Amino acid sequence: MTQARSQQPIPGATLARLPGYLRVLAELSADGTHTVSSDQLAHACGVHPAQLRRDLSSLGSYGTRGVGYDVDTLRAEIGDEIGWTHDWPVVIVGLGNLGSALAGHAGFSARGFRVVALIDADPAREGELLHGHRIQPMERLAEVVALDHPAIGVIATPVAEAQKVCDALVAAGITSVLNFAPTTLTVPPQVTVRTVDLGLELQILAYHAQVSQDPRQAVVDPTSGGASRASLQA
């Protein structure tokens, strides 16, 4: 059962869990499962059932008592609510090791993120065909944004260039930035930045590995609160 959607913004912690719910629901759907109880879904997602019910009720999805959730309906509701059923054009800036891999990553398009443009400052890369797109120079960024209307800018440049690139994306009209450079970016309030810091994730794992070897070293983990953490800057 679905009730009127809340107009409240989805809390950040809930938002961070929704991709996991969607992934499991997609697997259930692919297996031909039509309904799932909150306990089953929570178990498969690795969260507490009460947490899952709270998350889904904040989207207006309550399931049916004794039956559970309709898998495809819940998928559509979650995807629709957070915009993942839309087509999201993406521009990638920085086509080195990481940017090139991202440009060819099929998993993005499967989730509705379509790469529409590739930008790199290296003059030697200009015009290079990569995964169906010609790499364009930074000077063309504003033009590319005006033409292809990317909703999201991905930064895959060295740290030293990331703020400059971010400023250029924002000046061109981009308000959502996915930043892979391990640095904190400064943006105006209307711009959302998510920074994926793989080194940070490894450091967190290293801490847990250390504690599992010697539990006496356990301290309150200031980073606890979710299985997958990308730092939310805005």
Ligand SMILES: NC(=O)c1ccc[n+]([C@@H]2O[C@H](COP(=O)([O-])OP(=O)(O)OC[C@H]3O[C@@H](n4cnc5c(N)ncnc54)[C@H](O)[C@@H]3O)[C@@H](O)[C@H]2O)c1
């Ligand atoms: N490669 C990885 O596995 C990996 C993993 C985690 C994080 N990162 C981070 O991702 C970023 C990119 O890493 P990489 O290994 O792909 O680097 P890379 O050196 O292979 O590629 C960087 C690319 O950015 C371009 N570039 C530099 N300055 C630019 C500018 N001002 N405007 C536009 N393009 C510019 C370069 O020409 C180059 O093509 C780094 O910040 C790195 O720390 C990389």
